Amino acid sequence: MPEKHSEVSEIKDHNTEHTAVPREIWMNEAWGPPPRSRDVALESKADSPKKLQDIEVENGNKTGKVSDEFNQRTAKIINALPEDVKQLLRSKNVKVVSAPGFDVPAPPGALGVFDDRTNTVTISERAHEGKPEEVLSATAYHEVGHALDGLVLSESSDAKFQKALEADRKALSLAMKRSLVDYMSKNQDAYAESFAESFAYRQVERTGGKIPDQFLKLFQHTITYMRKKYP
Numbered sequence: 001m002p003e004k005h006s007e008v009s010e011i012k013d014h015n016t017e018h019t020a021v022p023r024e025i026w027m028n029e030a031w032g033p034p035p036r037s038r039d040v041a042l043e044s045k046a047d048s049p050k051k052l053q054d055i056e057v058e059n060g061n062k063t064g065k066v067s068d069e070f071n072q073r074t075a076k077i078i079n080a081l082p083e084d085v086k087q088l089l090r091s092k093n094v095k096v097v098s099a100p101g102f103d104v105p106a107p108p109g110a111l112g113v114f115d116d117r118t119n120t121v122t123i124s125e126r127a128h129e130g131k132p133e134e135v136l137s138a139t140a141y142h143e144v145g146h147a148l149d150g151l152v153l154s155e156s157s158d159a160k161f162q163k164a165l166e167a168d169r170k171a172l173s174l175a176m177k178r179s180l181v182d183y184m185s186k187n188q189d190a191y192a193e194s195f196a197e198s199f200a201y202r203q204v205e206r207t208g209g210k211i212p213d214q215f216l217k218l219f220q221h222t223i224t225y226m227r228k229k230y231p
């Protein structure tokens, strides 16, 4: 639907404090509350003039189907992404699926998964039950980050990205380092998770949402890198 502006119109800011909800196993309160306060009006800024077809979000996998409502919510969130990101997804034929659960191995508590063997991002409805809408956006953009990093960007292995991340890591308190211990190491998995997370928050920001204050404070070099890379 080319003329219909894709917007996350259902998302409202209830001005309530949400408690942090684990996204993947590494997510914890250290990262602050999930982003809030989406402003739909800001979205048009991110859209380039040549708006292409919406990205389809498939309903269901081997674990079954989801409600149309959840499928449409996920599709709105994916299509709220700026065109540059959507074009990368299209160019690599990344499949996005909303499903009750995962038909590939996933870490306990995972809200979304990217499977690089099938180029598929899966967002779990079950895992998002009772969670604020903002968590759904952050999950979707995090998995999109993994997809693009793995398929086209390779940014988590980029020296500039790693330099920015290391600058932030170095400045973390000992307690914070300990709480994020699995993600502090200088291995590719930890870099990929950090990339996906900061990519997600930058896309949240680009679609009119807000980066959690604490993440912004603790990962300012990384976010500065992301803002430059994804203006």
Ligand SMILES: [Zn+2]
Residues within 6 Å of the ligand: 024, 142, 146, 193, 196
């Ligand atoms: Zn991840």
